[in-house]
Amino acid sequence: xxxxxxxxxxxxxxxxxxxxxxxxxxxxxxxxxxxxxxxxxxxxxxxxxxxxxxxxxxxxxxxxxxxxxxxxxxxxxxxxxxxxxxxxxxxxxxxxxxxxxxxxxxxxxxxxxxxxxxxxxxxxxxxxxxxxxxxxxxxxxxxxxxxxxxx
Amino acid sequence: xxxxxxxxxxxxxxxxxxxxxxxxxxxxxxxxxxxxxxxxxxxxxxxxxxxxxxxxxxxxxxxxxxxxxxxxxxxxxxxxxxxxxxxxxxxxxxxxxxxxxxxxxxxxxxxxxxxxxxxxxxxxxxxxxxxxxxxxxxxxxxxxxxxxxxxxxxxxxxxxxxxxxxxxxxxxxxxxxxxxxxxxxxxxxxxxxxxxxxxxxxxxxxxxxxxxxxxxxxxxxxxxxxxxxxxxxxxxxxxxxxxxxxxxxxxxxxxxxxxxxxxxxxxxxxxxxxxxxxxxxxxxxxxxxxxxxxxxxxxxxxxxxxxxxxxxxxxxxxxxxxxxxxxxxxxxxxxxxxxxxxxxxxxxxxxxxxxxxxxxxxxxxxxxxxxxxxxxxxxxxxxxxxxxxxxxxxxxxxxxxxxxxxxxxxxxxxxxxxxxxxxxxxxxx
Numbered sequence: 001x002x003x004x005x006x007x008x009x010x011x012x013x014x015x016x017x018x019x020x021x022x023x024x025x026x027x028x029x030x031x032x033x034x035x036x037x038x039x040x041x042x043x044x045x046x047x048x049x050x051x052x053x054x055x056x057x058x059x060x061x062x063x064x065x066x067x068x069x070x071x072x073x074x075x076x077x078x079x080x081x082x083x084x085x086x087x088x089x090x091x092x093x094x095x096x097x098x099x100x101x102x103x104x105x106x107x108x109x110x111x112x113x114x115x116x117x118x119x120x121x122x123x124x125x126x127x128x129x130x131x132x133x134x135x136x137x138x139x140x141x142x143x144x145x146x147x148x149x150x151x
Numbered sequence: 152x153x154x155x156x157x158x159x160x161x162x163x164x165x166x167x168x169x170x171x172x173x174x175x176x177x178x179x180x181x182x183x184x185x186x187x188x189x190x191x192x193x194x195x196x197x198x199x200x201x202x203x204x205x206x207x208x209x210x211x212x213x214x215x216x217x218x219x220x221x222x223x224x225x226x227x228x229x230x231x232x233x234x235x236x237x238x239x240x241x242x243x244x245x246x247x248x249x250x251x252x253x254x255x256x257x258x259x260x261x262x263x264x265x266x267x268x269x270x271x272x273x274x275x276x277x278x279x280x281x282x283x284x285x286x287x288x289x290x291x292x293x294x295x296x297x298x299x300x301x302x303x304x305x306x307x308x309x310x311x312x313x314x315x316x317x318x319x320x321x322x323x324x325x326x327x328x329x330x331x332x333x334x335x336x337x338x339x340x341x342x343x344x345x346x347x348x349x350x351x352x353x354x355x356x357x358x359x360x361x362x363x364x365x366x367x368x369x370x371x372x373x374x375x376x377x378x379x380x381x382x383x384x385x386x387x388x389x390x391x392x393x394x395x396x397x398x399x400x401x402x403x404x405x406x407x408x409x410x411x412x413x414x415x416x417x418x419x420x421x422x423x424x425x426x427x428x429x430x431x432x433x434x435x436x437x438x439x440x441x442x443x444x445x446x447x448x449x450x451x452x453x454x455x456x457x458x459x460x461x462x463x464x465x466x467x468x469x470x471x472x473x474x475x476x477x478x479x480x481x482x483x484x485x486x487x488x489x490x491x492x493x494x495x496x497x498x499x500x501x502x503x504x505x506x507x508x509x510x511x512x513x514x515x516x517x518x519x520x521x522x523x524x525x526x527x528x529x530x531x532x533x534x535x536x537x538x539x540x541x542x543x544x545x546x547x548x549x550x551x552x553x554x555x556x557x558x559x560x561x562x563x564x565x566x567x568x569x570x571x572x573x574x575x576x577x578x579x580x
Binding site for chain 1: 161165190191192193196205207208209442443446447450469471473476478480482525526527528529530532533536552554555556557560563566567568569570572573574576577
């Protein structure tokens with residue numbers, strides 16, 4: 001067999017989620033140029049890679065699961081989606097041509113379309129690659145998101 | 152172990168990926184008559200001068216890193232199943248232990264008088280797309296006739312307008328994408344193309360392509376004659392089974408394969424547009440020539456060729472119109488298949504720019520359309536794939552905020568908490 005995966009992922013705990021959306025704000029901010037939560041939304045037109053879902057008493061924050069079998073990787077026609085040796089699923093927004101196949105096949109709805117006049121590509125959670133620790137987990141006030149080794 | 156793959160597109164790359172998951176050392180040889188591993192769904196983009204490197208699906212580093220030997224520019228012409236060798240057009244013989252046939256599809260060209268004239272093109276290979284583009288330039292083409300209003304035909308028509316060429320699309324049926332979308336979806340797509348300047352002629356077909364050496368006009372069944380500086384035939388693709396036939400493998404509508412992607416001949420596997428696969432939605436075997444399925448089938452074939460036993464989940468129709476400013480997606484069926492189906496529609500296209508439709512049968516989602524707003528529709532695709540009961544949330548399926556909170560709690564427990572996201576974990580219940 002090929003080498004074993006060694007990956008840390010963000011795991012949501014829906015029992016703890018209070019739908020405060022701090023994770024969404026933190027995500028948008030760290031992925032922005034300005035690093036400012038308001039400017040990121042208003043001026044940079046950015047969207048969060050974490051999605052808070054609410055239905056009655058249930059809520060949870062959801063982002064790319066870096067699936068053991070990523071259907072998005074199968075479906076990507078441009079080669080923008082690649083899986084590294086640890087199993088992390090990366091999406092190269094520059095290489096992406098916006099075919100939306102990943103949006104169509106992600107069982108979690110975690111690959112999102114960015115449809116702007118000047119920019120058409122998919123985007124998703126990158127586990128805060130350069131940052132070292134996911135901002136959403138850091139921002140969560142109620143331990144509804146944890147950063148843990150792959151289960 | 153020596154693996155040989157004939158073909159160099161989605162299924163081939165999937166196969167290499169699958170083999171290397173299991174066997175890091177075995178020899179892998181890829182044979183292709185084409186010169187590079189480019190993205191087939193992107194070839195129409197050459198009309199709008201997409202940079203060549205963007206067309207590459209996998210560059211040479213992928214093949215180097217995976218230790219793959221490539222034999223490019225040579226066609227595999229026959230398979231000798233007894234001696235386990237593939238013969239090339241150069242007369243070279245390539246021996247294999249396990250073989251993957253990933254020869255893809257070939258364009259269907261109906262018998263139209265004059266279709267052998269210069270200026271008549273199909274659109275499934277990069278080579279033909281480039282020739283078409285050059286032909287347009289060299290002949291100063293101003294008027295092009297596209298036969299067929301499927302995905303390829305419409306994309307070519309759209310890009311031709313983008314570069315200022317006049318296009319008429321001739322369609323035998325009464326609307327565009329009639330086999331992929333419902334009537335409302337077709338109408339939305341047709342309007343977008345008309346705004347772009349594409350003209351349509353429905354309920355008609357080209358009976359004769361006229362001209363001396365080169366095409367100059369076409370005659371329709373209805374009798375009218377239209378100027379045509381070039382013609383694109385985009386009626387559909389059929390499985391390319393020529394090579395498979397030489398090995399005597401069982402072929403129905405496409406190459407027949409088992410759940411492990413093995414053909415009727417031992418050690419010969421097949422994947423991609425050349426096969427017929429089981430449609431999850433109706434259980435029927437049929438060719439579903441789509442990129443994501445080809446990759447996945449190739450991947451599963453690769454695992455099995457390398458000795459890991461893994462069954463294919465089955466295919467389903469997955470379409471995305473990538474060239475329009477407004478995204479158009481659909482999966483599974485788009486019309487009720489019988490009276491027991493329930494149809495849910497959320498049509499806010501005129502005011503808010505989106506259209507959603509879902510078809511439910513026996514409490515299970517069997518298909519949907521999403522136009523305009525497409526975020527998170529993969530959740531719906533998985534409901535089709537896993538045949539999850541949606542009786543309690545069926546009205547919600549067409550809402551834009553439909554999410555995992557609408558799914559059963561046990562599903563979230565399994566997928567999120569236990570992280571059951573390996574291939575076998577996505578089987579239908």
